[in-house]
Amino acid sequence: MLGRLAALLFLAGFVHPAVAANREQQLIVRGDRIFIPVTVNGRSTEALLDSAAELTLIDDDFAKAIGVEQEGHETVKGSGGEDKAQFANGVDIHAVGTDLKGLTVAVLDLDELSQRLVGTKVAVILGRELFDAGRFKLDIERGKISKLSQSVRPKGVMLPLVTFRGIEVFPIAIEGHSGVQAAFDLGNGSEMMIGRQAADRLGISAPGRILTRKKGGGIGGSVDRDIVSLGSISIAGKTFGRVPAAIEDQDSQSDANVGVKQLRHFIIVTDFPGRKLWLQPR
Missing domain, CATH: 2.40.70.10 (Acid Proteases)
Structure with a gap:
């Protein structure tokens, strides 16, 4: 009830945006891999979170399913070497209360990588674009992530x-x-x-x-x-x-x-x- 009241007050303009920005969301922890719920061009899925990925990666089957148009053939580098990828422009991703608009993403077959690293299909590897969009708090042990207002003074x-x-x-x-x-x-x-x-x-x-x-x-x-x-x-x-x-x-x-x-x-x-x-x- 209180959560619904706070949401209504925020929509009505009576709650400072920092309150909404600091709301905790689910961080999905499987072993030592972490995932977050995302929407990509309006389609909901889970994304493997990778702060050291320079570019977000989308599996080619998922890209086709959501109608992402691919172009070009380029080489991408990872910790295992190089791979071939296509690219897609104008991709919108929503995650952790953050809208990432008009991204350029790499599209490639993630089947082998998915099976080797996590044992299940990975549709999206969300890269540093999320972290470039603001200040975030993560508590891996509690499975929580939130976007923080710049007015919050972090501990540690x-x-x-x-x-x-x-x-x-x-x-x-x-x-x-x-x-x-x-x-x-x-x-x-x-x-x-x-x-x-x-x-x-x-x-x-x-x-x-x-x-x-x-x-x-x-x-x-x-x-x-x-x-x-x-x-x-x-x-x-x-x-x-x-x-x-x-x-x-x-x-x-x-x-x-x-x-x-x-x-x-x-x-x-x-x-x-x-x-x-x-x-x-x-």
Whole structure:
């Protein structure tokens, strides 16, 4: 009853928009992958949330079902290498109380990726366009996400964001080495990753530290990576010990990549437009 009253007051102009902006919505957590309800050109579905995707991806079958016209053939790069995609213009997506109008999205066959990463069909991978549209709060453990008003003062440790090759990175420490730049990657549901150059620089890739090889990768296919155990990593003042990490050989990789396995231990506030990230340890 109170929720309905608040909605009516908002429509009548008696409630400040910040009240509506701060309303929590469902964040669907399956293992270490997170999804949100979205509508794409008016069609409802779920989207895999990926803050490190420079562009939103739509499965080709879903694109046909909603009448999205595709054009061109281009190469897209992912953590598994390269893949071929078409593009579609003028796509409208609504998510977390946010209207993303006239997007250009990549359209490709997500069947293999879906089965390899989540075991079920993924229609949409929603990229950084959502995070570029404002300030968002995520509580992965509680399964909640909300869009925040700029007037809200976030709790936690504020960390600067820097764009590195289209992806937002923030500072962490690895085994006492501070200033390591890690990608903020809500689409990473696997191990933390270390770029090969950073691993060499920090002495992590020495032969005696390699524990095994493991398959990984996203767009572009499956790749084999060396797996190491990091003695410690520090994120926003919280220390994690004995952290499994995969060494990433792609040249485009940042120093590191921090995904859901670590980020779920924080209440997160993102502010891509303001170049800031707040992490509050749970």
